[in-house]
Amino acid sequence: MGHKLEDLSSKKCVPCNSKEMRAMTEQAANELIPQVPEWTLVNESGRLRLSRSWKVKTYLKGLEFFQAVANVAEAEGHHPDLHLAEWNKVKIEIWTHAVGGVTESDFIIAAKINRLNLHDLVRR
Numbered sequence: 001m002g003h004k005l006e007d008l009s010s011k012k013c014v015p016c017n018s019k020e021m022r023a024m025t026e027q028a029a030n031e032l033i034p035q036v037p038e039w040t041l042v043n044e045s046g047r048l049r050l051s052r053s054w055k056v057k058t059y060l061k062g063l064e065f066f067q068a069v070a071n072v073a074e075a076e077g078h079h080p081d082l083h084l085a086e087w088n089k090v091k092i093e094i095w096t097h098a099v100g101g102v103t104e105s106d107f108i109i110a111a112k113i114n115r116l117n118l119h120d121l122v123r124r
C-alpha cells in the first residue's frame with residue numbers, strides 16, 4: 001500500500017471517550033469515503049454513519065463473519081453494529097455512539113473490515 005497518506009487500515013482507533021473526540025462534518029466524511037470502497041455514508045436524521053451490506057452463503061457463515069468482525073472490534077475497542085436479517089443479509093453500520101456521528105475510528109474499522117478475507121463466507 002506504500003505510503004498513500006497513511007493507509008487507514010494500519011491506524012489504530014482512539015478511545016471513544018477521549019476528550020479530542022468530535023463527530024466529523026459531512027464534508028470531512030465525504031473526503032474520507034473513497035478510502036473505504038463499498039461503504040456508504042448514511043445520514044440518519046442528522047447522524048452520520050458508515051454502512052455496508054453483504055449476502056452471506058449461509059446463516060452460520062453470517063455468524064462466522066460476525067466473529068471475524070468482533071475480533072477486529074475487540075482488538076480496537078471500537079464496536080460496529082451488526083445486523084443479520086432474512087437469513088443471509090448482513091449489514092454492518094459503524095458510528096461513534098459517544099459523539100453521535102462518525103469519527104476517524106469508524107473509517108479505520110471499515111478499512112480493517114475491508115481487509116478481512118471473506119471469500120469463503122460471502123456470496124459472489
Ligand SMILES: C[C@H](O)[C@H](O)[C@H]1CNC2=NC(N)=NC(=O)C2=N1
Binds near residue numbers: 016078080095096
Ligand atoms: C470506553 C470505550 O472506548 C467506549 O465504551 C467505546 C466502546 N466501543 C464503541 N464503539 C463505537 N462504535 N462507538 C462508541 O462510542 C464506543 N465506545
